[in-house]
Amino acid sequence: MSAHPIIAEDIRGVLSRTQGLWPDLKGASIFLTGATGFFGIWLLETLLAANREFSLGLRILALSRDAAGFINFGVGRIVSGPRPLWRRAGRES
Numbered sequence: 081m082s083a084h085p086i087i088a089e090d091i092r093g094v095l096s097r098t099q100g101l102w103p104d105l106k107g108a109s110i111f112l113t114g115a116t117g118f119f120g121i122w123l124l125e126t127l128l129a130a131n132r133e134f135s136l137g138l139r140i141l142a143l144s145r146d147a148a149g150f151i152n153f154g155v156g157r158i159v160s161g162p163r164p165l166w167r168r169a170g171r172e173s
Contacts, residue, residue: 087122091129102134115142116150 110127114120124142131138144150
């Protein structure tokens, strides 16, 4: 979970108050935009925590304008277990 204790506590609170909502997402694919921003990172952390806590089998595709920052700061600090597959979108020459 998050390295910051306040965010980790917040996410635990969210999961405990929303237990009944998560089963509807079991096996879902989620496209998350703005994944580099404050809310995007928080939402991604929450989804990953719910995925672990409730064994949801989520597949999350996160869009970010800053791929290096997203990997190094965002996801690099919150994803544990098998490393995700990264793909950088760009123009082909």
